[in-house]
Amino acid sequence: MPEQRDYFQEVYEVVRLVPKGRVTTYGSIARYLSLRAGARMVGWAMNGSHSHPDVPAHRVVNSVGVLTGKHFFGGPTIMQQLLEDEGVKVEDDRVVDFKTRLWDPSTELGL
DNA sequence: GCCGTGACGAAAT
DNA sequence: TATTTCGCCACGG
Incomplete structure (x- = not known):
């Protein structure tokens, strides 16, 4: 059983938040x-x-709100549907109103 | 120990 | 705004 580096777990923990x-x-x-x-x-x-x-890896996108990892969800539309099901509108593989939807841990958790 | 790859980011063009 | 270039560094071969 390959145990990933510790920061792997830390990343997962933040994503859960x-x-x-x-x-x-x-x-x-x-x-x-x-x-x-x-x-x-x-x-x-x-x-x-x-x-x-x-x-919830589907809530993680790149700096411009593009769903770069959608292909890793077993399909090109899975990630988009997951987001829309949570109320996040996606258009052309990009999060609509991304700037407002962005949840930055350093800001939201009060660094 | 070098080399290619990559769910990225920022700056340049 | 889209595309290109470069920097970043862990992991596998």
Whole structure:
């Protein structure tokens, strides 16, 4: 059983804190956890989120609100439907009103 | 230990 | 605004 690095777990924990109907970004998580690795490693960490049922990876998008990881949900429309089911409108693979929907841990958790 | 890859980000064009 | 270029660094081969 390959145990991922500790920061993998930390990333999952932060993602679980994302409220329903909100989204966050890889970069925000990386900055909140002070990951030198950068935003890319957050995405890499999400790659192992399939083993973590309580990790709403569909609420994690890139800096411009694009659903870059939608293809990893077993289909090109799964992620979008999950978001819309939570009240997050998605159009052209982008979160509508992304700037308002953004949930930044460093801000919402009161850094 | 080097090399290619990647669910990213920011700046330049 | 879309595309390109570069920087970032962990992981697998």
